[in-house]
Amino acid sequence: MIHVRGLQKAYQGVSVLTEIDFDVKRGEFFGIIGPNGSGKSTLLKMISSVIAPDAGEITLADKPLARYTRKELARILAVLEQEGLPPVGFRVREVLEMGRFPYQNWLGEEKDDVTPLIEEIMQLLGLVPLAERTLDQLSGGEKQRVALGKALVQKPQLLLLDEPTTYLDIGYQIQLMDIVRKWQKTTQVTVVAVLHDLNLASLYCDRILMLHKGVQIGVGTPQDMLQTDKIEAVYGTRPIVMEHPVHHLPQIMLQSRA
Numbered sequence: 001m002i003h004v005r006g007l008q009k010a011y012q013g014v015s016v017l018t019e020i021d022f023d024v025k026r027g028e029f030f031g032i033i034g035p036n037g038s039g040k041s042t043l044l045k046m047i048s049s050v051i052a053p054d055a056g057e058i059t060l061a062d063k064p065l066a067r068y069t070r071k072e073l074a075r076i077l078a079v080l081e082q083e084g085l086p087p088v089g090f091r092v093r094e095v096l097e098m099g100r101f102p103y104q105n106w107l108g109e110e111k112d113d114v115t116p117l118i119e120e121i122m123q124l125l126g127l128v129p130l131a132e133r134t135l136d137q138l139s140g141g142e143k144q145r146v147a148l149g150k151a152l153v154q155k156p157q158l159l160l161l162d163e164p165t166t167y168l169d170i171g172y173q174i175q176l177m178d179i180v181r182k183w184q185k186t187t188q189v190t191v192v193a194v195l196h197d198l199n200l201a202s203l204y205c206d207r208i209l210m211l212h213k214g215v216q217i218g219v220g221t222p223q224d225m226l227q228t229d230k231i232e233a234v235y236g237t238r239p240i241v242m243e244h245p246v247h248h249l250p251q252i253m254l255q256s257r258a
């Protein structure tokens with residue numbers, strides 16, 4: 001689904017990403033992890049074509065990213081970002097309808113009736129009781145679900161998540177990630193997620209790319225990447241890594257040095 005080759009980016013002459021090379025398979029849940037400032041968001045912005053690389057190439061569904069028009073790209077790719085929501089006066093149902101923009105003609109009309117799709121996604125995300133509320137009447141967690149709804153109604157082949165659980169409590173973190181995974185099973189969407197929480201990354205990602213100071217430390221399964229020495233080298237803190245008793249995946253416990 002995605003091929004990234006020799007990607008490089010610098011801001012004002014300061015290199016923030018060098019020699020990034022990886023592939024993401026169709027239907028995969030792919031995580032990007034790394035400390036603050038390691039280049040995760042920059043990489044995601046290049047995949048969504050918000051910024052251009054200085055060198056290297058990204059291929060999306062067998063076509064170089066640079067050759068997509070904005071509208072073509074919007075039919076393939078959706079980005080979950082809370083800042084991507086419209087101004088506060090819009091109602092939840094209207095915001096979800098806006099997600100269909102890539103499929104509408106210049107009159108804002110679409111060939112097929114999308115009401116069933118919008119209803120299905122509102123059900124999936126528990127947004128039915130909030131449908132007529134305006135965005136300013138929602139909590140941070142509810143807004144995050146609306147933003148996810150707007151991304152899902154696009155029916156993307158590729159869903160990009162930039163720290164999707166930042167404002168969510170543990171219950172909503174698991175709920176949001178489970179919803180994405182459930183949706184992935186029915187639609188085969190490819191998911192690329194920047195995640196700060198290494199334990200969530202371990203539970204949900206098929207493979208993980210680890211960045212450190214703009215350099216690719218490695219790409220591999222959670223077992224390959226979430227090892228004590230690697231985490232210490234990159235994050236500067238030595239955790240205890242244990243196997244999850246139910247999911248049999250690595251989970252980390254932090255150790256205080258005080």
Ligand SMILES: Nc1ncnc2c1ncn2[C@@H]1O[C@H](COP(=O)(O)OP(=O)(O)OP(=O)(O)O)[C@@H](O)[C@H]1O
Binds near residue numbers: 011016039040041
């Ligand atoms: N528009 C910009 N102009 C100059 N420098 C930038 C710009 N955007 C990002 N940077 C710098 O590029 C580096 C990588 O930033 P980026 O946001 O990609 O990191 P990140 O891994 O997503 O960080 P965080 O986990 O803190 O969100 C940082 O040093 C940041 O200060």
